[in-house]
Amino acid sequence: MYTRLEFVARARHDLGKYVAFQTRCLGPQASVGDVRSALDVDLNATRSTPRQGCAAVWQNLRAGFVSTGVDPREIDAIDVAVAALATGASRLDELDGAALHALGQCAIALGDRLRGLHRRLLEESEAS
Numbered sequence: 271m272y273t274r275l276e277f278v279a280r281a282r283h284d285l286g287k288y289v290a291f292q293t294r295c296l297g298p299q300a301s302v303g304d305v306r307s308a309l310d311v312d313l314n315a316t317r318s319t320p321r322q323g324c325a326a327v328w329q330n331l332r333a334g335f336v337s338t339g340v341d342p343r344e345i346d347a348i349d350v351a352v353a354a355l356a357t358g359a360s361r362l363d364e365l366d367g368a369a370l371h372a373l374g375q376c377a378i379a380l381g382d383r384l385r386g387l388h389r390r391l392l393e394e395s396e397a398s
Contacts, residue, residue: 285324
């Protein structure tokens, strides 16, 4: 059984890293097509083997967050972010450049949130 810190570390890697992996690498001059392609991979193939989108990856991790006592407000915030990302992922072909950029920023923010949560839990465990 994983500890809370281990579950968060796993989520940081499996979801937080890969939900914006290609998007983070795009420069400011990236074309709309490049942004759309990066988001397609990041959001619809967050895990490549087996292929799973961000919502499925989070669903596989969520129970561990609940069972190990991660703050419910953190879980709710991740739920909201993943739902927005999954909705955007299903509509990528309809989104214009500004909407794609906003969706990419949401993916990056989710990764930052998970990294921050992991850092806080790590500091707490080192202090005790």
